Amino acid sequence: MENTILKGKKLNMSQIFLPNGKVVPVTLVELTSATSIENADNFLNKNVVVTGKSKGKGWAGVIKKWGFHRQPKTRGSSDKVRSAGAIGAQTPGRVFKGKKMAGHQGDVIVTVKGLKIVQVMPEVNQVVVSGPIPGARNSLITLKVLE
Numbered sequence: 724m725e726n727t728i729l730k731g732k733k734l735n736m737s738q739i740f741l742p743n744g745k746v747v748p749v750t751l752v753e754l755t756s757a758t759s760i761e762n763a764d765n766f767l768n769k770n771v772v773v774t775g776k777s778k779g780k781g782w783a784g785v786i787k788k789w790g791f792h793r794q795p796k797t798r799g800s801s802d803k804v805r806s807a808g809a810i811g812a813q814t815p816g817r818v819f820k821g822k823k824m825a826g827h828q829g830d831v832i833v834t835v836k837g838l839k840i841v842q843v844m845p846e847v848n849q850v851v852v853s854g855p856i857p858g859a860r861n862s863l864i865t866l867k868v869l870e
Contacts, residue, residue: 726869737751748854749852750851764843767842770837773867774832776832776857777832778859782827785807788826807824
């Protein structure tokens, strides 16, 4: 069988309780009008791969983006306690590719694997997916239902 691709809109996160008392974080997804669920039972408990655009965080320094520690506030650091520090040695005379520096963060396409469809609501054209889905509320996402 071939994989089914569903397009939808991320609504919000919630949680459901399993009969054994375990709490499962879930995300509600409203399918677009072009996509409909004919047989709801075919999608229940299926693995999905979700693709969406992550939240943009704008320009970020090295502390926010990479988790660097700040420099000491005393001993002559002046106003540079949140800077990256040295970016390389003098000998190569250049900065190596992949150097962790400040810059734009987020607003990229992200794919999350290993999620499941835990509930299908065909009357409101919504599915409930276990776990977090990338993106802000009302952002467009793609669900690839694995067979």
